Amino acid sequence: MFDLTALRLAATTVYQSMSPTPQLAWPLLAEQLGCTVWVKHENHNPTGAFKVRGGMLYVQGLLSREPQTKGLVTATRGNHGQSLALAARRHGLTISIVVPEGNSLEKNAAMRALGATVIEHGKDFDEARSHAATLAVDHQLHLVPAFHPDLIRGVATYALELLEAVADLHTVYVPIGMGSGICGLIQARDLLGLNTEIVGVVSEHADAFAQSVEQGRVVCTASAHTFADGLACRQPLPESLEIIAKGAARVIRVSDREIAYAMRLYHETTHNTAEGAGAAALAGLIKEQSQQQGRRVAVILSGANIDRRMYAAILDEDMSPNWPK
Template sequence: MKYENHQPIGAFKVRGGVNLIARLSEEERRRGVITASTGNHGQSVAWAARLFGVRARVVVPIGSNPDKVRAIERLGAEVIVHGRDFDEAREYVEALAEREGYRYIHSANEPHLIAGAGTIGLEIIEDLPDVEVILVPVGGGSGASGISIAARALDPKIEVIGVQSEAAPAAYLSWREGRVVATDFMNTFAEGLATRVGFELPLAILRENLADFILVSDEEIRRAMLLMMEATHNLVEAAGAAPLAAALRLKERLRGRRVVLDLSGGNVTLRALQEVLATS
């Protein structure tokens, strides 16, 4: 298990946020930064912006995880609520950044975000040099991209397998078809996996580096969250539980192999937790 749920913001995203904002020019820092997020990416930008004294605005869609939204505000960023889902929030941010001059931070098409996430892969291989398979959740794809780059560079024999919800399969479809695919549906409760469109840079990296890409159901994710609590006493959010859901589906294929699950985050609302417990 790679317990990214114990990071300062409760998710792996902080790695990329710090790496990116640390590398902004003085002119970019003066302009301030803006991004769209369902929660964890926004927290990472807010946390890093506070660390480096940069003004930050985060646009979240209606119905976003309220705990994550409050955390973004506590970290000092201005929160704007706009759009029915992540992609509508993102489109609004892109227009706002163009109009008002902010340095727009895309949630996935950013090399420094991906490089920051790549340190997860470095740490996995440092701690378990004989790892054979790494299962990683995929939403926008920055985490899976970074981990897969590190794994391929250090040991090309390692299989990195992406995991996404079948109720929001844009990244999976983009990977499978070799082009950016937009879907007209996104019904997963796993907000960290919830995008309606794939992104260019992660798509190129994942097409090159992933050994496979698996879709799991939201019900499988809920069961994985519950099992994680029972077996490890760790609270992981839906996206973070997706690798365990995939491992259970692939158990015969993975039997006898050294497998690492990337538990990408642990920011779960009380309501979501109650829903998961109600399935037990």
């Protein structure tokens, strides 16, 4: 996919637009979970999510290959779209972004504020993605995919930062949407010659990747209804599945209730905001905490972009001592 030199070059490009994000070991998380917990704070990025790294690298690479490009189109639930909107604005390109109907109002507003034209279409990401492809043909726009080597190499720079900053990590938990984040992490680990196990985390309500890994083939689900919209994939891509199946120790499922608990725990122990997908990795660690006692573990807080009303309602729920059931 890419070598270590290419990854370090990607980091140089990314750092023209942002600083490296911190990885912090939080004492209260360690106290609650019985292991050292390093949090990779991708919520501290310019768009509040890890995707910005890939967007910057992708658009720069596109313009070097196709300098005549004037306009982009893509589909998103929000973070991928914000990353591309920021990159498009910096390079003077137009961009249309298709989101499913009922998408996050605040993510939509953020994309519009970055200069994007936001189009609502379809019941979920996959229908939005199909409409984006149609718009690309009809209006001669460049269609930006959800998964591409430059997107992976860009987001893999977060993994390079984490794995070079924190030695002897036993396990890293990472959310899976379309797969760029976990694939970048797997590649960075392999390039550094580490034995760290990587555990992918999906929603039990959007578990197409988990089913696909278990069955050794692409399995599509009829729906992907989870409030953690960054996990809402029902049609895995074969190329990302191949990397995950080969490089991840396992892919585990968490419930929306478990994700909401992890969001509250982040707030209580670190005072950081996590969106649903951003908290999924911590939910995965909590689910497997008996397996990680005394170990050095990292979780990827991949994003913080959640609508205020939803976040307030989640924080207001009772953190029952009987959780989880």
